[in-house]
Amino acid sequence: MSQPKLRIVMLNDSQGRALVILPGDELLNLVSVWKHTQRQLQPLSAHDSETFFSQDALSAEKGIRQLLTLPVLIDTSCKLDGDFDVLEPNSNRVLRLNSVLLGDNVQYCKVGISSAAIDAKQPEGNDVAVITRAVEKFTTLRIKQRLEDTLGLPTLPPTAQKIIELRADPNAGVDDLVPIVQMDPSLSAQVMSWAASPYYAAPGGIDSIHDAIVRVLGYDLVVNLALGVAMGRTLQLPTDTPRGSTPYWLQALFCATLSEKLAKLAPADRRPRPGLVYLTGLLHNFGYLTLAHIFPPHFSLVSRYIEANPHLHHEYIEKQILNVTREQIGAWLMETWNLPEEVIKGIRYQNSTSYDGDFHQYAQIIDLSLRVMRINGMGDGPAGAIPSELYEQLGLDAAKVQETFQLIHEKTDQLDEMTNFLEAG
Template sequence: MNLPDTVRSYLDQRQLPYRTMACPSGETLGQVATRLDLPLRRMVRIVLLKDSSGLVMAILPGSHILDFSMLCQALRRDLAPLYGAETIRFFQNRGCKAGSYPPLHEAFGIPALADDGLILADEDEIYFDGGSGDTLIGMRNVDFRSLLGRARWEHFAVPVDDLDSLLSQQAITPQNLTSLTNRYTPAGLREGIEAITELPVMPQTVQQILMLRAHLTTNAQDILRIVEQDPSLAAQVVYWARSPLHGHPVAVDSLQTAIEQVLGVDNTLNLLLGSSMSQTFRIPADGPVGLKAFWRHSIYCASLVSELAKLLPESVDVKPELAYLCGLLHDFGYLVLGHVFPARFFLFNRFLAVNRHVPVSAIERYVLGTEHWHIGAWLMHSWSMPEEVIAAVRWHHHEDCTQPHAAYSNLVLIANRLLHYIGIGDEESSRLPALAMFTLGIGHDQAMAALTQVQASMQALDTLSEALQLPSEG
């Protein structure tokens, strides 16, 4: 638990008592609080903000959401948050681990605004990120307030519980959604999809995997050359292969065994592609469309699509391994939106959690400014993904799709409708689409039998989805 030099020297200089606690790396503040049995109310989080005058660090309780209307009114500045790579670079350039953000504004030489929700009893312990990625710092509240002596204290955040109560009681109309979204979203990011000026660059690993998928002669040795360069990917491949889902009779003790004897080349490439792509995006783990729910739904959908593909007559031209990939990636737009618009994505998850009766598409349009299939298809096209995948991402909510490669989007649509029966995914109906079923030649009883097959493997599928959530090292 070695603290970054910037953090350690600053704390030593201030000569205030503190203790360090080991915490899991790669987890959200909420996950760390749960794992260590600490009140989220006493966990400190930060948001870096900027305008033409420079940077400001907003410091608030982990249990609160930042209210941009209150913040901008307090400072009389039109501040917008730094997102993704900008925030990571700021702290990395000052010696911190990627994704680790200590709330020590003076140590980093920027002004701060602290929310009065952090004012607790003097002896109450408060906890914050130590900057090393695996260390939490605990100190008395009175000492923490002393660290923030030069910060400006204001009220600019509200407890999530209060927000949930408001969302539960207020009628959900387009006007109300827009009003609430504007309150918790920085003004410069209210234009919706037009605010996304560019998408993240495709990672090199993804490029390599796509090149392998394009070659019919790709074998296990080709995959090994990529995977062996990245220990985290290598560990994931072995982990996937050891899943009971594959029923391998003997221990999987090597990458080659995992690829050649258990997963197969196509399945390995698909899982590596999904995992490597998702590492580009940072979104919360929890929530109805957080990373946990995203991968669970994606894995179930991909598995069910595979079962449905087995039922297709020879006249339907569908490649099984490509159908699996379509199921795996069809909701990727959520990752993009969560990465680019974290404040709105947090709010979107809160809306969904307390308004299950409202169509997801309606909340998407008014809170996020677009729907996930729109931005997802844009990403897939930008990253030169197969046309079949782009079609599945773009059309998987459309019942009457007759576009090129509609067979793939129809398979995903049917799979999502079936998953509604077991409470997985964002489809609002379990009614199987008649036209899609007819054009694919799948009967109702066959579809339900495919769902039963997937249900029989739920424990193994859950294990696989958890493996895909593992963070990349480095």
Template sequence: MKEINLPSAFEKSGMSIPQSVQQYLESQNINYGIEHHPHMVPIAPIENGSKPDHACVARLVLLKDELGKVQAIFPKDCMLDIAAVNELLGRELRAINNNDVSAFGKNSQLEQTPAIPLLNTFPLIADNQLFSSEEIYLESGIENTYIKLNQEQFRKTLGNADLAKFSVPIKPILQQLLSTDDEQDLSNAVKNFTTLRIKSRLDETLEIPPLPDSADRIIKLRVNANADIEDLARVVEMDPSLAAQVVSWASSPFYSAPGEIRSIEDAIVRVLGFDLVINLALGLALGKTISLPKDGPQGITPYWDQAVLSAVTMAKLSTLLPPKTRPAAGLAYLSGLLNNFGYLILAHIFPPHFSLICRYMEANSHISSHIIDRHVLGVSREQMGSWLVNMWNLPTEVVNALRWQHTPNFKGEHSQYANLLCVTNQLLSPHLSHYTPQDSQSKEIYEQLQLDPQEAQDALTVILEKSEALKAMSGELSK
């Protein structure tokens, strides 16, 4: 086998691969090497303009429909185009569910699906972009451990696979996401995916929900420099449902408030404070504007779980920043609470295409949702969410936080909010749903914020210790 020049970051070791994978390779007389590398294809750094390691990594996804299962292998720095696969095969395939994957992995001693066609009774399709490199690395079934092959040996693993192009490179999509003309992107998405093309204005074309009365009153109160606790309590109490939620929030074991919280004024004075309550109430009011979608990647819709966890994490991390650049705690909280608001907007405005996006997310659990949004719709949920809250006259700090939360090098107005939300996403991604890929940690963003990474991690650990209380809070909102 030809000697391969490895990236310098590779760590040679005597580690092994799953027995089922080893047996398959040996049964096919395939010569291979084993390598360990923690960031073989660092998709998140590509977003920042960094160069990936010069290696082609293969990923395999199991798909199924009523006709049976299909194995698809493609480059990991690409997106599996599920629509292209179905058009190619004349099928209605989607990624198999997590339970099936877990059962398969447990039976085969695998941590993840290897890029090896172990299920040789099912058809295999291989993306022809895999043949552009002299060497290739296959996911082995153990995290960060790869099987190293040259092209001759790799082709032997494929057997009689059908070859075609059915994946899309990620890097061009990431470059498109740096667009700053959000309204034009939204308008183009509407023209491409609706029949309402005769409309000339975006706000006339999109079926945007009206701003709730309670949210409108809170926004007006925010700009009143003379507003006090009584004013805020009166506005919140005008919406009994909202008032009950705020009191319930303040009563949560998460805040460990002594005694019973009997009123909104109690919640403000004794537990949460004016700034937090006004932003919490606004976030809750906006979140209830649009119903949660019934569809989701394999039925998972953890909207409020993520919102609550992001909100408390943002608020806590904001206290760790230097006073001169420290975000206002209430606005940090609101940014976290609304961080995935675009998810609701996307489902509301483009319901059929939202379902298609869910199918892409199922088949591409290694890719962030905003990349998939851009490919399918030409616009991301972050663009949608920030555009709408801007139309509703929310603070620019929140608008920019939502819009640029996946851009670590953002240095525009109120960048500390977007940067801090980016860090929050990075810290929380391992603790959220299966369809929230873990972003690579960026040292630069911590330096930019003057935030100590260990202090941030310690703060998150304390928050996660109260996860049951947080789940109870999000559970109340999901009703």
């Protein structure tokens, strides 16, 4: 059975609730709703929306009639005559409505925007030019010097700078890493805590940083973990996030862990370096923190739009609100901080299945990991079907990928506990 072409969204404010009906594949433009109704209607959280639309009462005509006593805003492109179906994405509930039942509570206005229309109004130029225009348009900042200086982003802490230098040195090893970790008390505590965690189930006690690295975690993991922790300290986690979303560090850690394991499953001739894949996964959403830092008022608006448009990838929502995406600004920041090119490309093109440029395997494996997470109820955005060509390009089997996800998911509580160290860093 094909999905209905229309979707329904419930909004509310201090005056009560209202409904919006619009094309199912379009973005609900909350600003248009506010202008037309002169009300600051906000979307229900995903949980509240699912709870409401899962009611058995909505299976009966009496329940539908009661629902349609609410004010209803309908996009002008919708031609409603007789019976028609609408989808509520959070509950996946399809309701059969009738135009006659809409009564006198209906208002028509343009509230939907297509993905093509969003793309058509995006500024042209490379990522730096796009970011610069967005900063000038949506903040009081005017770019006079280098972009990174104007934004007031914190510089990388000494620990992160030393680790980046270490990663660039092919001859570096555990003996070079241990002193760097030991100089940072917080990082030392985190490395020891991770090594002792049930997730790694190390036999015997962990006596030292050297022991934790050599016997349990491994050089690559500690380098990437230390870098992620050090970078995470530079920006605060936002508070006004989409309600019900996967916590930032849990998503980052899960993506990193899954991506690394999938990299190890890939055929040798197509296998990206697992350590760099882990780092890419850990930092894949760092642009999200950067958007919250640069555009705080607009970031709240992005969160409300994500709640109102669970069927759309966040890329289109950020383009509509800010004219720049977290992937663009995240990759630019990684380049500014001199991270490996593999990480930069992996972050920038993680949503571009068709990208076939340098280090495309890194972008593809992050893309696949995030898609698998979404179809299993983790992360934000629509849980659409995973293109078969994505598996083929990486040389991976879909059943094996799902099995790998499941093995990690069984340890989610332990991963979640480990995120406490990242959040505390």
